[in-house]
Every structure is written in structure tokens, then in C-alpha cells.
Amino acid sequence: MRRENTKSNIDFKSIFDSLPDLYLLLDRDFNIVEVSDAYLQATMVSRKQILGKNVFDAFPDNPNDPKATGAKNLYASLLRVLKNKSADTMAIQKYDIQRPADRGGGFEERYWSPINTPVLGADQEVEYIIHRVEDVTEFVHLKKTGSAQLKLMEELRTKAGEMEIEIYQRAQEIQEANKQLEEANKNLARLDQIKTQFFANVSHELRTPLMLILGPLEMLLAEKKLPSFVQNTLRRIQNNAQILLKHVNDLLNISKLDAGKMILHYANIDLVKLIQQTIALFEAQIPQRKLVFSMDLPDELQAQIDPDKIQHVLINILSNAIKFTPQNAKVSIRLVQINPEACKLQIEDNGPGIPSDLCETIFERFFQIEEPTTRTVGGTGLGLSIAKDFVELHGGSILAGNARNGGAIFTIELPLKAPQNAKVYSSYSQLLLGEKEISASLAEFRNKVKPIKEGAEEDFEQDYYDRPLILVVEDNQEMNHFICKILNTFYRTESAFDGREGLQKSLALHPDLIVSDIMMPHMSGVEMVHAIREHPMLLKTPIIILTAKADDELTARMLEEGAQDYVIKPFSAKEFKARVANLILVKKAEDELDQFVYHASHDLKAPLPAMEHLISWIEEDLGEMLSEQSKKYLLLLRQRASRMSKLLDGLLKYAQSGYVFDKVRTIHTDRLITDIIKKLNPPQTVTFQLEDTLPVLNTCELPLREVFTALLDNSIRHHHRKDGHIIIGTKEKDRFYEFFVADDGPGIEKKYQDRIFQLFQTLQPRDKLETSGVGLSIAKKIVEFQGGKISVESEKNKGSVFRFLWPKDKEIGDAC
Template sequence: MPDFRTLFESVPGLYLVLMPDFTIVAVSDAYLRATMTKREEILGRGIFDVFPDNPDDPSATGVRNLKASLESVLQNRVADTMGVQKYDIRRPESEGGGFEEKYWSPINSPIFGENEEIAYIIHRAEDVTEFVRLKQLGIEQHKLTEELQARTQQMEAEIFLRAQELQDVNRQLRAANEELAKARDEAHTAQEQIASILESVTEAFIGLDREWRITYVNQQTAKLNGKQPEDFIGKIYWEVWPWSVGTRLEREYRRAVSEQMAVHFEELYEPLNIWLEISAYPTKDGLGIYFRDISDRKAAEKQREHLLFQEQQHTTRLQKLAEATLAINSALSIEEVLQVITEQARSLIDAHQSVTSVTIDQNWSQAINSVSLSDKYAAWRDYDEKTDGSGIYACVCHMNRPMRMTQAQLEAHSRWRGFGDAADKHPPMRGWLAAPLTGRDGRNIGLLQLSDKYEGEFTEEDEAIVVQLAQMASVAIENARLYEAEQNARTQAEAANRVKDEFLAVLSHELRSPLNAILGWAQMLRSRSFDQKTTFRALDTIERNAKLQTQLIDDLLDISRIIQGKLSLNVSQVDLVSPIEAAIETMRLAAEAKSINVKFSILDSELQVNKNPKSQIPNPKFLVAGDRNRLQQVIWNLLSNAIKFTSSGGIVEIKLEAIGSNTQIQVKDTGVGIDADFLPHVFDYFRQADSKITRSFGGLGLGLAIVRNLVELHGGTVSAESLGVGLGATFIVQLPLIKDESISKDEFNSSLIPDFSSLPLEGVRILVVDDEADTREFLTFALEEYGAETIVAASAAEALKALELYNPDVLLSDIGMPEEDGYSLIRKVRSLSLERGGSIKAVALTAYAREEDQERAISAGFQMHVAKPVEPAELVAAVSSLTVGS
């Protein structure tokens, strides 16, 4: 995982991260350099302790303004952009101490935590000191220049007025030439001096009489117009410059004359495309006009305005970037992140097109697109063509690097040609700017691309912003994926908990219901006497409910084995006709009780249905490799379900047929059917279509889950079909057939419990060990009924004593006993000598019924493992099998 603190500290911008109490918790290296501070000196301190106001500046407002901005962020929960601030910075003592005058452009943005409260404030600043100083210097120089120009022009006007007066005097002297010769000479000399002064003036000058006739032009005017001074004298101003008629020049000149006031203005001199600063001064004889070329000053002002515009644009972009950061961080889904980043990118860069694409596990065929188009491309608003990551995109996605090209560069690129063939599928492009999206592991997850900028081509600054946006989007997308994964996991966990709770409620109900009948009848049989018919009915009810509980427990044990992967099969060749007929026979009474017609048919004209469920004749068309008991359990579960969910008078059909290399068992009923929404979950663990307290049918919802797992263990498949509620259901099992059909009849003999007509245990001495008195009493009674002689022990210690005293033939022991269990007992027995009973036949009788429990019992020293509850005949058969030939 990247070191995000190091990445943050190395970013080029000036950043501080503050706690809501304004304590500094992180700072970028650029900020430290700009403020002449060190990280270890400022982390953990308040920002105003580190950066106080300049005590030598009584008008300092930096602390007050910054504090107000930060408090605004906390109160309004949105970013705050401050104007340019004067905030002096303390110099280190090594550099002379004191404070250095500084100007800053700050932005303060909130960062929200998981509880939607502000966790941090990001303080970003930009040092604009040089810009402010240049601006101040330009203003001061401009004012000084204007004052000097005004003074010069006033002096020149006075000189000109005096020149006019001298010219009048000169004319008077010429009229009285004889009398005023000396005065004429002086006037001539003065005239030459004035002309010399006017010629030495750097501005262009034109003198006009009251008829707008040109009386004088200096060399600057002539040079400016590319003529000689004499080319202008005596001509009417409007005839020499006809283009000025009706313009601002004419209006201002006439206003100066009519109002007898000086006018000053600036105007573009179109013939030469230069800017002039014009001053017109009225005189008693006409008008004096000064022209000064200010093109350089205008160019500087335009450059300054351009720089100011760029600064404002930069500030606006920073503000939009901060807004984009907030919007991206608040998005919780990938779609929201893509929509925000696509819109923000187009807005920040001022482009007509923006598209963001994200892949799903590097699969571009499943990419998620977000498109933002301006009104220029309104016809393409429904555009959603998938990016496939090839062509020009590969340069960005496969190499994880940004690209910026003009339209000419784009069309000339070798990777663009294929895209150009499908141009009609995409909005027309004009230039291209793209940046990759990368995951935490560095792998590409998509790209952000823009085209058709409003003005000009994409710039290096545009590329930097898009790269930054792509990085923020990448982090947000990864976070959104983690959030969605966490939400999905939470939903699944909640669903699992809900299913578990429902299952436990059902389990409690299903275990208690049989107990109610068992305990009820048992108490009634103990407290009163009934006739034989009622007594048999009571005993039948107790037996039936006890078997139901046994079946529930067996289902739980099967599910436990399945979940742990410990369910094993005793595989042999099995004729499927036999377990199907056995299951039908087992469920016959239940079907007859509801008047349900159970039909079994084999879809093969060469075969006949075997009506005798005890037949041992194999059917070679339907041989599979499997566990006969487990396969019978599969069919029994499906048949039991069909009967349970079919109303009285309904029909249940079982069909068996060979399909290619598989055999297919179909169990179809006319029962309640399966809702389409529940059908995909019908084989899930602990799932029932109706788990409410008002459900109509019992059971734990485990039967079909067991069916699925048993069928899959046999290499087969099982599926369910239903047209809907009330329309019945069909379950289809397919199992692979055995290719080799050669088989011996003996392999299909059923392990039927013998029907004892005599006393098979007569003369057999059995040591019964169990800590439960009721169990000891039942076992003793059952064994003695079949001729056995019993000795009882309530613990392992008692059993060891009885073993030596009575020398029994068989040891029948419980496993789970207090103080010392059955495993310990059998190990001690096996450690005894033959004379003391060390080789006695031993049967483990226990409620621990898992296959691993059976294996453990055999490994410990028992010859057999019998699971509780056990029927007397089964118990007698187990003991008899150990005593045969003894």
C-alpha cells in the first residue's frame, strides 16, 4: 500500500491539515519552505501560535480573517475561499529574525469522517506576494507618470499660448516696421525660440485656428504621418484626417472649443494601429492638440490584465477543485463517483466532452461509463458506447500515463486509425486529453478523457488538473468498491443471521412438537388405564414421533457432515429401481393416509416395473456407482416432500429413464408448487418458502439441501421446476450410469434386519454401561426379552469391577459419561490380559452419531458403533453379529 503521508508531504502545493480545534496535524514540504518553518516545530501546535500577527504592524488582520474563515467552514460545512490576505511570516533568527511582509490567497475545505462530522480542515495557500508587489509598483509608477505628463503638457500649453501672443506682437511689429524694427527683431528671435521649443517636444503637436485650419505641426507629427510639416500647414484638419469625422476625436475637440476647457482621453489611431494619449487645450485663436504614443503602456496593461485573468481563473479552478474533492469524497457508489468526476472535469477544463470509464476486474466488456456533453453535442446525449481499452486508449490504460494531443496529432497517431473507422459511433472529437485511473495495487482500472476545449488547445496546466482529478477519482472508486463490498457482506451476514434465527425457531418448533405428543401420551398412560385399541394408538403415536425426532437429528448430522466436507459414501453398484421401490414402500402409508396416488414408471419398453420392493434382481439398464442407503435417502426425501406438499387426492409420479450416459429420476407432484422468486433458493441450507409461524408444513428446510449435496457427491445434478404457486413441482435427478454392466447378484443383497423368531441372545452375558438410569433400564429389558443375561454399571469404574467379577461375553457401553467416558473405558479394557477380559466383544452405543465418531470408536477398541436412538431389533442384531460362533 502507498505511503499516503509521504505522498501528501511531497505534493507541490502549500497544504496544512488542521483538527477542528485548529491544531496542525500534517503539513506539506512546500508549505514549510514558503513559511520558513520546520515540521517538528509546528506539528501538534495551534496554527495561530505558530503564525501570529506581526506585532510591528498595528493594522494586521491576518489572524482575525483566517480565524473567521476557519470558523465559517466549521459552521457552514462548506469550503471557504478567502481574498488576498496580508499575513506576515516570522523569519528564523538565523536569517535576521523579525517579520517578512507576505501576501497569500487561501482556501479552507472541510473533510468529513464516517459519522458525517468534520474530521479535518485542509488549509491551502498560494504565495502571491510578488504579484501584489508588482501590481503596487505599477500603480505608483503610473500615477507619477500621469502627474509628470500633466505638468509637461500644461507648461507646453502655456508656452504655446505665449507663442501665440508673441506672434500677435510680431504682426504688430511688422505693421509698424519702421517704428518698431528693434521690437520686430526681438519677436523674430522669440518666434524661433518657441519653434525650437515645440520641435524639441517629444509628443506630436498640432496647432489649429478657429476655422480648424492647421497653423502648425512639429516634426513628431510629421514623422508620425510620414510627411513633411509644410504638407499640413493651411489645410483643414478634417480634410487631412477624414476618418476622424464622427468619431470620439471630433466630439472631444469640439467640446474643448465650445466649453473652453482642456480635454484628455485615449484613442486607437487606426491608420497606424497605435494607441494615443490625446490632450486638447483651447486658446483664444483656436486649439492646441498633443499626441503621445502609449502603445507600450497599453500592451503592459493588457499583459497585466491577462495575468490578472489567469490568476482569477487559477483561483476559480482551485475553488472548483476543492468543490470537486468534497463532491467525490461524499459519493458512496462507483456510479456516483463517475458522474461527479466526469461533470467536474468538463467544468474545470472548459471542454465540451468528458467521458470516464471504469473496468470490472480488467474486463472492458463490462466497463461502466459516465458521459458529460455540453449543449453543442445535445444530439449525442444518449451516447453510451463502451470503451474497450484498445487503440489509442491502450497508450493511456496499458502504460498508465496521461496523453495530450491536438486534433492533427490525434489523427496522425497510429493507434487512432482503427477508432476513426467507427467515428460515426462517437461524438466528433477536437483534440484529446486523457489520464489513467489506477487502483491501490498500481493496476489500471480505467481512464478519464476530454475533448473539444471551449477555447484553444489543452494546456499543460489542464493536463495536471486532469491527472489530479483522476488520482482523486481512483481513490474514491476503490473506496466505493470497498464500501459496496462491505455493504454486500453486511447484507449477506444479516440474511445469514436472519435465516439462522428462522431455522433455530423452526428447529425448536419441530423438536418440541413430537415431544408434546410423546410426553402427553406417556403421562396419560402412566396415570390411567386405556383399552387395548387406545393403548396401541398411544404407543404408535409415541413411536412415530420418536422416529420423527430421530429423522430431524439425522438431517442435522448430515448437514453438519456436508458443511465440514466429512460426508463419505460406501460406494458399490446400485440398481436404482431397488431404492426407488424401497422409498415408495416406506412412504406408502403416508400417501394412503392422504389418498395420494403414487405412480412409478420406467420409460423403457424392454423393462417391467418390479412390484416387489424386496426383490434382489438387478436391473442392468439403471446401474450407478453409489451408496445405496444415501441414494434411497435422496429418493425418500423427494418423495416425502412431494407427499407432504400435495393435497389429499393428489398425484405423485416417479419416472425413471436412461438418457444417454445418464439415468434420470423425475419426481412430479400436483401440490402447492414453488414461487418463482423462491425457486433459485429451493436447495439452499435452512431455507423454506414459508418460514413464518403460520406455515402450513413442518420440517427444518434441510431435506432438499441434503438431496443436492448427496446427488453432487454421486457426480450427478438435481434441479427443480414449477409453473408457480398451486401448479405443482417437478424435481429431476440425473446420475451417471455405469458403463460395465457385468455384475453379480450377491452385490445387491439388502442388509435387512433379521426377523428373530427365537431367542438369539440366549446364554449371552452382556455388561450394559450407561450413566442414564432410563437408558440402562430400557437396554436391560430389551436384551433380556431376547434371552440375554445382563449386568448393569452406571460408570466406567463400576464397569471395570463388573468385568472382573462376572466375566461377561459382550460389553455394551455409552460414550459420553461424566468423570470418565467410554473411550477411556475401552482403552483400559483392552489393556487387560485375556484372562481378565481384555479381548471382550464391545459395542459403542452413543448419541455421537457422526462418521468420525464411528471411526473414533472403532479406533479406540470397540468392534461396532450403534447410534442412539436404537430400536430393540437393531440392537439385538448388532450384539448377535458379534456373538455368532462364540
């Protein structure tokens, strides 16, 4: 009778021993537990010799091969198996085998292709490792020698071992990738759930304080005795609170949609009447816009829909249509019944339209067509996404496209019947959005288009036009008005409502300070600051940036572009006024200092020519009567007067250096530098090398000549060696050229490198160098006035390299 095979009577040891391939079974400490007969034969050992031994004791590296790494690589692979609990396929390894004495002894060169696979226990921990190898020595030898049999061997190997290993590896990789993907999906779902719950919690928590703001505001506005300017201020507060309420409502809708808790309340309605009521709301809420609605509607169209949700869709699409259209907006609305079960609604505008590649993307959450820093309208990017979700909850569809005559067109298809078993209300008036919700939906739009006219709240004081002028660049009209109101007590203010207008008014008015938002239409605050700093007359105008984002990278970029300070919204009016006052005072002090230096230089220099004439008269008329000591005193007096004159010349030059006016022209910098060197008349022992990289650029010659003159004169004067060498070159760096002047002179100690650009600073006595110590100060001032930077790299006795950034091509004929 045939005996049934069970787990208890199967001889797994015999099966393992008889496997045709080369296997070792190792425990967690890498001791050999079992070995196949094929493995024993391939390695020329007996079972008794290796069982119970550590695999590295049984099979050590060849001691005669200093490059042997087989044992090291195997150990690393086994550790990976223990750690990752997954198979580890090794590259082909050179692992020599020790021959028995009866076979000649020594080590025999062998190459192996190993795979190490874990055997997991009940606790999912590694209990054993199956070490499987394939002897590929012959294959490697053939490949090395280029034997004619190689092609055949490669084909056989491809069809057998390599294919098997490749399939195994790919299977393991796919398995691991699937595991990681599954884990990532779980994490993503968990994060999405947390985000949804967060939106819901925040939305609920914000609605309560918002209601406690809007309620009392409504009561205050009902008071007829309040002054008009107080009522206007309260309306601004109400309008902005309603904007916040709309964003909160959007977040709450998103959280409900994500959680699957958005419920439709169906009602029997006349869809035509719903559309007409919604359009009437627009005409009432924003009367200052000349809206033209063209409607092609049937007399009546009964439908079973959720009127609140569909009205939300209508308001969103209509407000988008009006936001993105010109002042005289034209909106066409067409409603048709396409079959007994469905209708089609089309809303078309005369705006700029939608880029064809974004017609689907605009329905994604948080997506906005315009760039964040230059957008012309506000919003969170949730409106169209919510509209799409509401339409699809009804079983309908919404598509965006471009109309034949330009502008955007939205097509909505809706079923006219509610699903079976759905509750349908007979009346819908209580389900429509209330007036407060409608007002909240349109508040942000009103905020953009509503002109602000306060009237004369206070008479101008007599000194008004003597006050510093501050330009406020902010596209939100109410915020612009608020900032101006804060500043009007002590300053004159001028408003601009986008970056382009801000630049134009900056050039026309030369304000004492500019306050600018970042995110604005037509030209962002970043672009405006960059453009302002390209005009020399505005280089010293302080700029304060307003931002609603605590973005360190953007803030750093703005400061690098030339802004002096930034304030994060919402901000304290007291702190804001203090920052403005500080910058205004600094600007005033700098202007007064420049004026003082300029006039002082003239006044101090005036007596010097007379002194020179008197010295000459004394020498000519009384020279024979003077003692030698008196003649020395006269010579010393002449030298001191000459030095004083040079010092005052330098001071005057420094005061004027920021205002070196010239016209932009094409300059060959190599020719300019050659001319400067010729006029400096350096010793013949000093050689100059002009690199081929020196550009031809459109710029102002006079300020660039001053900078090169100062740097070259400095290198020549401080050069002590007889065989001095000076190199002048450049490289491109973003929107600048980086010029450098490198010498092999005495160098500058690090502790002095910051001082050398300061006024009247010299590292050697002036008697020795005959210098006023203003050359490098002038160079620094000119470079910074052009929007660049200047620096020095130097070590004592190893020469110096001066570098400065100079803006690339300007427009020919422009002043600078």
C-alpha cells in the first residue's frame, strides 16, 4: 500500500543534499548547517570537513592573492540579507578554493555568481540563509582569452543562468518597488485625511470669530449718525471680513468633498429663474461696473437639482468672467434642453481666454493661470475646482474652452432629474445662498474694482508739500488707502496700483521712500525693484517690501535686489511707521552729508590758490633775503598746500562720484583700459596683460573710466617690485560683467581689507605715496551706484585681486 507523504515523514535533509545546484545553508551567525553534494564536489571538500564551521573559516580568502575580496563581499551581502530580510544578488566574485593535498594543494582560481536568500521564521525574523552559487570560472576564462567558444558559452549562459538570475532580480526589484509604493500610498492617504480634517477644523474655528466680527459691523453700519469716514472704514472692515469668510467657506467645502460628506439637497426649481436671480445679484452688488449680460434662455426649464450648489457654480463662473474681462464686460449666457433628461448651459465672456493647454488644468485645486507675483486678481484657486465637484455630484460635466470670437467659454451639462430614491423638496427658497453668502462671494471682486473716495477728512497743513514723499505701490486699493492713511500724518503720499505704474511714478517723482507689495499685476514687486535699481538717480531711494508670505528665500532675494527692509502682513502700524521714519532719516542724513562735503570742499579750497600766489611772491621778491631755514619752511608750506588741494579734490570727487553723468555709448573696454594705462604713465618695469575676455558693451564711459583708473593707479602705486605684472580681465555673471584687476604686489593683510574702501584710508604714509586715500572709496561708490559690488582678495606678499560687478548692456543714448 502506498504511504502518504506528510510533513513529518519527508526527508528534507536528503532532498537538500541531492539538489543538483550548489547550495549552503547558513544560520544567523553564518555557520554551515547543511550543504548540497554538488557544492561539496565543486569545492573539493567533504561534508565532515565543513559542517558546523563558520563559512569564512571553511572557505578563507587566498592568502597569496593580496587583491582577494571574495570573503569581504560575501560578508557584506549576508549582512544586507539580515538587515533587509530580502534576497541579495552579488556580482561575479573571484573566490579561490583550496585544493586537497592529494590534488596538489594550494589554491585554485575560481569565479562564482552568488545569490543569498533569507529563510524567515514564525516571528518574521531571519533564521537561515540559503547561499546558492554558480561556478562561472570557465566562462570568465573564455571571456578573458577571447576564445572562439565564447560566443557559444555566452548564448548558453544567456539562455540559462543569466536569464534565471535576471528574472529573479527583476522579480525582487518589482516586489520591493510594489511594497514601497503600497507604503507610500498608505502614507499619502493618511496625510490627505489629516489635511482634510485640518481644513474642516480650521474652517469651523474661523467661522465663529468671523460671525462675531460681521454681526456687530452690520449693527454699527445701521447707525445713521456715524460720520461718513467712520462708515467708510467700517465698510472696508466688513468687505475684507467677507473675503475671509468666502475663503473659509471654500476650505469647508473642500474638506466635506474630500471626506465624502457633501450632501445634495434636491429641489424642484425653474433653472431659468435661478439664473436670472443670480445675474441680478451681480448687477446689485457691483453697480460701478458696466456689465452687459446677453441671455438666450427659454421661458422656463424645470429641473431637480441642488439650487445652492448650482448657484455657487454660477457665481463662481460669472465672477471669473467679469474679473478677467475689460471694464465694459460682456457676458453671454445660453441655456438649452438637449434631451428630455439633460440640459446644457454655456457662459461666454469677452476676456483674454484660457491657454488651450490649461483648459483642463484650471479645474485642479489651488491652480491659478497667472503667476503668483504678477496676477491681476486674487483668490485661492479653489473656486473652479469646487464648481467642478458640485457639477459632477449632480452627475453632470463641466468643460472650459475658448470662444470663436475670443474669450473663455464654459459648458455645463446637467441631468434634469434627481437619482431614484433621492429626496426632492417642493420648495427651494430656503435652500438658496443667503444675501450674506452672496456678498461674501463677491466681496473680493468689489475690493478690486471699487474706487475709494474718502473726501477731505482733514485739511492739509501749510507744510504739507515740504514733507518727504512716499510712493505706495499696492494693487489692493483698500490696503493702499490704509497704508497712505497711516503715513499721511507726517508724509506726503502717492499711490500706484501695480509694479509698472510704480516704476513710472518712481522715475517721474523721485520719492524719498517706496513702499511696495510683491504680488501685483503687470509687473511684480521683485521686477519693479530690479528695474528701479537700474536707474542711477533711484539707486539711493530706500524701499520697504510688504509681503503676506514668510518666505526667507524671497525676502533674501528682495534684499539682494536692493530693498532696504521688509514687513510681513498683517503688521503693526506703530512698527511700520517706525521703520519708515528710520529709513527716511537715514536718507536725509546721506543727502545732507553729500551736500556738506560738496560745499565744504569748495569753501575749504578757495583760500589755497591765494596761499600759492603769496608763497610764489615771497620767493620771487624776497628770496635773496630769506635764510635757508625760511626757504625750507616755504617749501614745506607749498607741499602742505598742494597736499591739502589734492585732499580736497579727492573729497569733492568723492561727493560727486555717485553722480557722474554721461550718455550710454558703445565702449571697447580693452581700448579704454589701454588709454587709462597710458595716462597713468606707469614705470616701464610694470607690465600689463589684457585678457581676450574683455567685452564690448553699451555703458557710460566716465564712471567706468573712474573705477578702472582708481584700481590701476592703486596697483601701480603700491607695487614695490621692479618687475611688476598686472592682469585685467572679466567674466560674465548673470546680468553683470565681473571685471578684475590682479597684481603681484605686496598684498593686503586680511585685517585691513575692509578698511581700504573707506574714505581717507591708506596702508602707508601719505608722504610716501602722495595719495589722498579716496581712490578706492570713489570706485566703491560708483560701482554701488551702478548696482554692482566691489571686493578684494589678497594675502600678504602674494598680490591682490580686485573684482567689481558692472551691469551689462544699457540702451544707447540713455543717461546714467
